[in-house]
Amino acid sequence: MNSTPSYIIGIDIGGTNTDGVLIDHQHHILAGCKHPTEHPLENGVKKSILKLLELSKVGKSNICKLLIGTTHATNAILEAKNLFKVGVLRLAGHRPATLFPCFKWPQHVQNAVFVGFETASGGYRCDQKEITALSKKDIQAAALKLVDQGMESLAIVGVFSPICPGQELAAFEWIREILGPEFPITLSSEIGGPGFIERENAAILNAALKKPMRIAFENIQKMKREIGIDAPVLMTQNDGSLIDLQQAIEKPLLTISSGPTNSFMGGAILAGLKEAIIVDIGGTSTDIGVVLNGYPRRSVGLASIGGINLNFRMPDVLSLPIGGGSVVRRTSAGFSIGPDSIGSLLFTEGYLFGGNTLTLTDAAFKSSHIEISNASKAPIPLEEEEAKEVLDQALRKIQDSIRLMKGSKKDLPVVAVGGGAFFLTGIADVIPQHSGVANALGASLAEISCTVDKVVSLENREKALATVSEEALMQASLRGADKSSLRIIDLQVLPYHYVPNKIGRVIATAAGKQQM
Amino acid sequence: MKFVEIEELYDLGLGAAILGSGGGGSPDYDILMAEKHLLDFGRTALVTVEELSDDAFVLPIAFAGAPLIATEMLPSGNECQTIFDAVEKACGRKPTHLMPAEIGGANALAPFLFAARLGIPVLDADTLGRAFPELQMSSCNLHGIACSPAFVADVLGNSVSIEATDPKSLENLARKVIVGMGSSALVGIYPMKGFEAKKAVIPGSISHAISLGRSLRTSKEQGKNPIQELASHYGAKFFGEGIIDDITQEVQEGFLNGTLSIIGQNGRLSVTYQNEYLKVDKDKETVCLTPEIIVVMDKESFCPIASEKLLWGMRVVVFSLPSPSIWQTEQGLQLVGPEYFGFSQNRHTRGSL
Numbered sequence: 001m002n003s004t005p006s007y008i009i010g011i012d013i014g015g016t017n018t019d020g021v022l023i024d025h026q027h028h029i030l031a032g033c034k035h036p037t038e039h040p041l042e043n044g045v046k047k048s049i050l051k052l053l054e055l056s057k058v059g060k061s062n063i064c065k066l067l068i069g070t071t072h073a074t075n076a077i078l079e080a081k082n083l084f085k086v087g088v089l090r091l092a093g094h095r096p097a098t099l100f101p102c103f104k105w106p107q108h109v110q111n112a113v114f115v116g117f118e119t120a121s122g123g124y125r126c127d128q129k130e131i132t133a134l135s136k137k138d139i140q141a142a143a144l145k146l147v148d149q150g151m152e153s154l155a156i157v158g159v160f161s162p163i164c165p166g167q168e169l170a171a172f173e174w175i176r177e178i179l180g181p182e183f184p185i186t187l188s189s190e191i192g193g194p195g196f197i198e199r200e201n202a203a204i205l206n207a208a209l210k211k212p213m214r215i216a217f218e219n220i221q222k223m224k225r226e227i228g229i230d231a232p233v234l235m236t237q238n239d240g241s242l243i244d245l246q247q248a249i250e251k252p253l254l255t256i257s258s259g260p261t262n263s264f265m266g267g268a269i270l271a272g273l274k275e276a277i278i279v280d281i282g283g284t285s286t287d288i289g290v291v292l293n294g295y296p297r298r299s300v301g302l303a304s305i306g307g308i309n310l311n312f313r314m315p316d317v318l319s320l321p322i323g324g325g326s327v328v329r330r331t332s333a334g335f336s337i338g339p340d341s342i343g344s345l346l347f348t349e350g351y352l353f354g355g356n357t358l359t360l361t362d363a364a365f366k367s368s369h370i371e372i373s374n375a376s377k378a379p380i381p382l383e384e385e386e387a388k389e390v391l392d393q394a395l396r397k398i399q400d401s402i403r404l405m406k407g408s409k410k411d412l413p414v415v416a417v418g419g420g421a422f423f424l425t426g427i428a429d430v431i432p433q434h435s436g437v438a439n440a441l442g443a444s445l446a447e448i449s450c451t452v453d454k455v456v457s458l459e460n461r462e463k464a465l466a467t468v469s470e471e472a473l474m475q476a477s478l479r480g481a482d483k484s485s486l487r488i489i490d491l492q493v494l495p496y497h498y499v500p501n502k503i504g505r506v507i508a509t510a511a512g513k514q515q516m
Numbered sequence: 517m518k519f520v521e522i523e524e525l526y527d528l529g530l531g532a533a534i535l536g537s538g539g540g541g542s543p544d545y546d547i548l549m550a551e552k553h554l555l556d557f558g559r560t561a562l563v564t565v566e567e568l569s570d571d572a573f574v575l576p577i578a579f580a581g582a583p584l585i586a587t588e589m590l591p592s593g594n595e596c597q598t599i600f601d602a603v604e605k606a607c608g609r610k611p612t613h614l615m616p617a618e619i620g621g622a623n624a625l626a627p628f629l630f631a632a633r634l635g636i637p638v639l640d641a642d643t644l645g646r647a648f649p650e651l652q653m654s655s656c657n658l659h660g661i662a663c664s665p666a667f668v669a670d671v672l673g674n675s676v677s678i679e680a681t682d683p684k685s686l687e688n689l690a691r692k693v694i695v696g697m698g699s700s701a702l703v704g705i706y707p708m709k710g711f712e713a714k715k716a717v718i719p720g721s722i723s724h725a726i727s728l729g730r731s732l733r734t735s736k737e738q739g740k741n742p743i744q745e746l747a748s749h750y751g752a753k754f755f756g757e758g759i760i761d762d763i764t765q766e767v768q769e770g771f772l773n774g775t776l777s778i779i780g781q782n783g784r785l786s787v788t789y790q791n792e793y794l795k796v797d798k799d800k801e802t803v804c805l806t807p808e809i810i811v812v813m814d815k816e817s818f819c820p821i822a823s824e825k826l827l828w829g830m831r832v833v834v835f836s837l838p839s840p841s842i843w844q845t846e847q848g849l850q851l852v853g854p855e856y857f858g859f860s861q862n863r864h865t866r867g868s869l
Binding site: 092093094095096097098099100103104123125126127129131132159160194195196197297298316318403404405458461492493494505 | 545548549551552553582584585587588589590591592593594629671672698699700759765766781815816824825827828829831
């Protein structure tokens with residue numbers, strides 16, 4: 001250890017903006033900045049880093065970590081560009097013909113990604129017996145067949161592999177023997193939990209994303225060296241925890257949805273609270289989340305990316321189509337707000353900025369709820385009373401949703417963050433300083449965590465829960481979580497019923513602070 | 517006779533999830549499988565009980581085992597063929613019509629995974645009018661149809677035929693066989709002639725579920741309050757809404773027993789379940805009991821939530837639909853009433869469908 005002060009840079013690469021913060025070891029923000037996101041991504045990241053160094057006057061050599069959260073993988077899926085062509089190998093001895101891979105996927109994603117699938121003997125039953133045994137010869141032949149069809153990356157999906165990954169690992173070794181150690185292979189058991197179709201979807205997307213994410217991450221690495229920063233790069237995952245760049249290249253799907261997690265975490269930290277409702281108001285939408293125990297509450301339903309179902313647990317977000325750029329229209333019954341928004345065009349198209357689209361920001365200004373220094377002098381086509389009505393309508397919806405998210409925890413303080421945080425003056429208990437870059441702060445302070453998702457016997461329930469929890473704690477610690485702050489942040493039990501042998505799915509997540 | 521379109525499969529799944537009263541498993545995968553079956557083999561024909569000829573041979577089918585296991589070990593698609601071969605051996609002829617044994621939950625879709633490929637129609641009926649956990653809980657049992665021979669087939673093509681003296685024995689034997697098959701199997705029970713089906717089945721169950729699902733979907737699409745729509749057209753009774761803040765549950769003898777607690781602005785609701793939701797209490801007073809159909813629905817998506825998918829923190833609405841009329845008789849209540857599930861009966865059930 002040396003005694004020179006060390007600093008962390010956190011960057012959140014969103015679809016519209018790339019936000020950055022630079023913090024010291026006591027988590028004080030020394031600088032924050034916002035730039036439009038650029039393509040290739042490293043250009044915007046580079047500008048942010050240089051700006052942060054300039055503002056904070058911190059030397060490059062004192063940066064000890066670069067933490068990045070990005071929606072790049074999500075956008076790559078939505079745009080279906082630059083993806084690997086994926087072949088699927090199912091290990092399922094009963095050869096299910098009732099559902100095939102990529103069924104009901106959006107056609108353009110399927111066309112961009114899927115070359116074909118093979119079903120080989122194998123798979124396990126819930127009682128961990130093999131459905132049928134593996135055949136090395138068949139598995140190697142299937143892989144060669146998929147290569148002939150144009151496969152660039154392989155996804156292996158075995159029945160009940162989250163309980164028994166053995167067959168997937170064996171198939172992996174046999175295929176490497178013939179396709180070489182460099183051929184990209186994704187094992188479903190390393191990407192998702194029980195639920196064959198969602199796990200297969202996740203494995204296919206992960207296999208496809210290995211191409212754009214490798215390029216993006218390697219370019220960020222290169223850019224970082226060019227500007228003379230020696231610190232390691234870490235990525236934030238969907239659950240708000242960190243993985244290193246090499247893992248992110250192998251499991252890019254695990255980074256798809258870190259945005260809301262980072263802004264909720266960042267909001268709570270900015271407000272200095274462990275338990276809070278965080279309301280993130282941007283140009284297009286308002287995202288409401290709950291932080292409990294210092295961590296965002298997880299959602300209970302299935303996650304879906306671009307119309308493809310996945311079995312990840314994402315942060316529990318209640319999204320309203322209400323933002324500063326929401327378009328306001330007169331209707332027979334009064335006014336409608338959104339759901340469409342002019343987003344970042346607000347600053348040219350809104351009345352306040354000399355344009356001619358009526359937005360929520362115009363209504364808030366007209367009703368004297370907010371002040372804007374560079375407002376245009378052009379008249380806003382709303383009476384003051386009407387402007388109040390519009391604003392009240394929007395705020396009422398947000399308040400109703402806050403109440404719903406609070407549930408029985410009526411005393412949770414409300415923290416507003418995001419570009420439109422000032423809209424919530426009078427509703428939020430806290431509008432912290434730097435609220436505009438809460439997401440980048442969340443990225444920079446992400447914890448190291450690990451989720452273990454297993455199907456186990458619940459015959460001795462307490463012991464089973466303890467065993468799974470223990471494994472999560474150990475894995476998080478191995479990944480570098482600080483022991484003194486290490487704890488179980490989430491433990492869910494889903495018993496399998498109509499089965500007498502008391503088995504169930506246990507999901508435990510452990511997390512702890514980064515070691516500085 | 518009519519043909520079932522893709523959109524109707526989705527409405528059927530949604531309606532069946534409501535009628536499941538929390539049980540019967542979530543139909544998400546089954547809807548997809550039914551759609552694929554339709555794309556591969558064409559639309560399935562649906563016939564009414566009135567159209568059924570007396571010498572037809574009807575087989576009610578259902579997937580049995582744990583619903584969550586079927587989402588990992590998917591059906592092969594050959595299970596019904598396996599059962600048909602066994603039926604032919606035992607009865608000398610193959611079934612001419614399939615029907616869902618239960619309309620509640622995933623099993624409403626079961627015939628639509630096989631019928632078009634087998635080239636036979638589905639009978640617009642079921643034998644429960646909702647979901648219940650045991651094989652003896654069937655309108656066929658109430659009407660004296662023999663439960664045997666019964667047939668169980670696994671994903672690999674194995675099958676077992678069971679001759680049982682009574683439905684409760686069949687339940688016990690079949691359960692053992694299903695576990696031995698990896699806790700996921702297709703069963704065919706109460707095989708019956710057309711004239712028997714006419715008196716023993718609940719007619720119109722599939723159309724009823726489709727129209728229930730359609731009503732929910734269109735009210736969502738049109739921005740109406742779905743509960744109000746279900747109240748005015750289907751007799752739904754609203755109990756409250758809020759966030760799930762406690763769940764206690766355990767699996768006993770294959771049944772998921774538990775209570776979920778919901779805190780809302782207007783007090784506390786608790787729902788007791790044994791696979792299916794069976795009882796609703798509002799601030800400690802019982803307001804609803806089996807065999808009324810109890811629905812716990814996601815507040816935002818308006819999707820019914822199956823009991824195996826309950827989690828802390830869900831935002832839900834709780835309401836009921838009237839019980840199918842067959843369960844409101846003395847005999848019916850003996851099979852599926854509050855006392856069977858260990859609750860004391862101290863209030864009247866409501867009017868029939």
